[in-house]
Amino acid sequence: MIGFKPPLALRAETPPAWAEAALADPAALLSDHAHNEKKAALNALNLSQSCADSPRASVLLARLAEEELNHYRRVLEALLGFGWPLQPDRGNAYAKALHGLAAKGLLDRLLIAALIEARSCERLWLLGQAGSSHLELGSAPWLAFLLELERCEAGHALSYRSLAGERFGQEAEARLDWWLDREAEVILALPWRSAVH
Numbered sequence: 001m002i003g004f005k006p007p008l009a010l011r012a013e014t015p016p017a018w019a020e021a022a023l024a025d026p027a028a029l030l031s032d033h034a035h036n037e038k039k040a041a042l043n044a045l046n047l048s049q050s051c052a053d054s055p056r057a058s059v060l061l062a063r064l065a066e067e068e069l070n071h072y073r074r075v076l077e078a079l080l081g082f083g084w085p086l087q088p089d090r091g092n093a094y095a096k097a098l099h100g101l102a103a104k105g106l107l108d109r110l111l112i113a114a115l116i117e118a119r120s121c122e123r124l125w126l127l128g129q130a131g132s133s134h135l136e137l138g139s140a141p142w143l144a145f146l147l148e149l150e151r152c153e154a155g156h157a158l159s160y161r162s163l164a165g166e167r168f169g170q171e172a173e174a175r176l177d178w179w180l181d182r183e184a185e186v187i188l189a190l191p192w193r194s195a196v197h
């Protein structure tokens, strides 16, 4: 993937052909993404509850929740603009599989959040690349929107990683190393569909 380095040095690269498969049903893709942005906002709020003893972490997590809520609203507005209804939540097998492997409480919750953000960032970038050749989604506002989300998600991945490091020190980097292998296994095992994961 020339010109793109995902945050956290993910260990399984998504092939560019994935984006064409994901764009097969743009209405489903965008609906799924709306649900994911809402879950990201709720997750940031839940984490802020768990980090309430740290004023710095609380502020950072409140900011993250605010940004995800803003993304949620904007994806809903994009759906409205295209005249596409918000479809029922099909669930996120990727996030579910990662949480199924968690064993270290808050540390794993922070690292899983970082990994999901990093993978979203990689895939939004791929969608942005493929979108330029996709007739219905090829409009400049749509591409600009995806690329803006991608930059935000990269920042979120780094924020969650630094929060884990501040709270758990060396243990966080060792655990992240373990998680990077698990995340690669999980993402490679999942079928492609019209969704970011």
Ligand SMILES: [Fe+2]
Pocket (backbone or CB within 6 Å): 037, 040, 067, 068, 071, 149, 152, 153
């Ligand atoms: Fe987001």
Ligand SMILES: [Fe+2]
Pocket (backbone or CB within 6 Å): 040, 068, 117, 152, 153, 156
């Ligand atoms: Fe995010």
